[in-house]
Amino acid sequence: MTLSSATAGAALVGADAVPAPSGPELRRLYELMVAVRHLDTSAVAWQRQGLIPGYAPELGQEAAQVGSGFAVDLERDFVFPTYREMGVARAMGVDMVGYMSTHKATWHGGMYDPVASRMAPIQAVVAGSVLHAVGWAHGQTLNVVRENSVQGNQSDEIPDRQSAEPLGVAVAYFGDGASSQGDVHEAMNFAAVMKAPVVFFTQNNGWAISVPTEKQVAGGSVAARAAGYGIPALQIDGNDVAAVLMAMRQALAHCRAGNGPVLIEAMTYRRGPHSTSDDPGRYRTLEAERQDAGADPISRLREKLLAEGLADQEFFDSALAAAKVEEEEIRAGMASLDSRPGSEMFDFVFQESTPALAEQARRWREETEHV
Template identity: 60%
Template sequence: MPSSLRVSTVTFMTSLAFERTPLADAELVRLYSQMTQVRHLDTSAIAWQRQGIVPGYAPMRGQEAAQVGAVAALDMSRDFLFPTYREMGAALAAGVDMGEYMATHKATWNGGMYDARATRVTPIQTVIGGSALHAVGWGHGQRLDALAADADAPLDLPVALVFLGDGATSQGDVHEAMNFAGVFETPTVFFVQNNGWAISVPTERQVSGGSVAARGAGYGIAAVRVDGNDIEEVVQATRAAVAHARSGAGPVVVEAMTYRRGPHSTSDDPGRYRSLEEERNDGGPDPLDVARERLLSRGAFSTADVADVQSAAEALEERVRADVQAQGPRPGAEMFEYVYQEMPVSLREQAAAWREESDHV
């Protein structure tokens, strides 16, 4: 054995502990109301696509507790969200204007028309796994800034929470992001919604070993697997993950086990790879039913309250639909203007040629 070969002992943090305690009734009521709004908007968005109001949409039915619960664990005055194209629920919970969010699905704006700096939610990401790199880079910057300000002070860092699907964790970008985050102890929470399907491929054929959380050990970072249909468990686990990352202890993988109760997108036919019976049997408890029955059993909610929450969700949907329908096409010239900070000569020439050949001067 070469003398230069060093053998070191590495401690793999494979499980993050958290308290499984009930949320306060008022908080659970608020989160249930948000989940109801998300469910109604999600169902409506599918109908909008069928009606020709939007050209495409990625449904998220069944993932309401995972998304709303994850956002509830953050401090949106300092933390940052990095979504994919299926995080309408997270965006709503973070306070993003839903009309501006749906501009991407309306195809009038790429990434959403909302102000990412003001909302602290980055533009909608359609590159599978790409947002993981952005989240780690942003988090690394926060840590460097804190150390530069006072290297001896206890760390209290802003946290980047990035949403991923189980299928996305097979992408090379996610491996690079997790490895970098582990090495440099970035304040990043990798929130993986394991919804059972990587488009048309079940998790067991997409994720070796069947567990995304188990991969955390390979990067020396903490990980936890939770019931993604139980919003109280999601909130408590994500709060523990955020606290861990905020303290400078490094990144965390949270794997929320849930189920995609519909197609991958409005152009997908899930009947080609699973049956309705399989969907019913494998879906597990509906996250809205879990939260509602819990509130009713505690006496914190009545059937009249349930009806009021539903009415509020319907009113929100009407406002958002009106906003979406009112959105007109964007000026075609914008396809050239928002590519580079300083437009190169080649693109300037393309823009000039387009203006000459187009009626849209």
């Protein structure tokens, strides 16, 4: 397991008390990664078959996604994904027909329940998820302020959260490319100043569509930037699921206890195209791709399970069989999804609609329904 702190000065608090993954947990992680790999590669085939119009594969990022999603506390935390977090969703137990329906464009925002699932709708705006996560995390700290003032503490000071109840933590997923957006600077600065409980989880997969990380991330790494905000950072081997789970548990514990945000940079590799409409052959050779990708994260976990006597061939076979059954069920669920009434696109934008939106809805009805 490679785990290195990239920030001088800002330390993770209480990190040593976090347990390493147990044998049964490692087996479960393997089952989840195999289920995710099978669904992910199938989804590309679904796109080619016309079942869905587009998809953003996460081939090669299974350890980073499953390891981090697995650590989330579904009672308290809240996850803000990008468009590439199917493995996180699966590890969190999100309804996968609902999740994948976004890729069918059945409805804007997908059809799973974000509040019950603890996962916000898929976010296609690069870096948008980061701002939303910090807003939610700040809400957690405002609750503490409110509780303190109810108890007679009227101070404007940011309260001592160490004495408060454990906080729910927001997890902001974003890519290396997103980290170059100004929004991420604002989000990190605000979160650090306000001590918001948020884990900034970057999957550095080497690319932002056709642009390699080294051509758009200055300063050597995303993790290195955290020092400028006084945020502790971990740069980890994102293809080692045990390392990812440990780092995430440490980061969550740090945030939960009121110590403010943490940044994790999981070093991984996007093994396939950016999306089903991308052709990586236009900007990298197959040879370079194979070389840069390194060892496959699922094979690595398999070797570990074998070396530690935690699993055998029968276990691996049954994990794959279960993944195939699961994918068939999701495919059937997707195929049976009907399109939603177009008028719904106006219904869920604001809790209370605005006059401008009402006017747009009226014009839309006039044009489409001739009323």
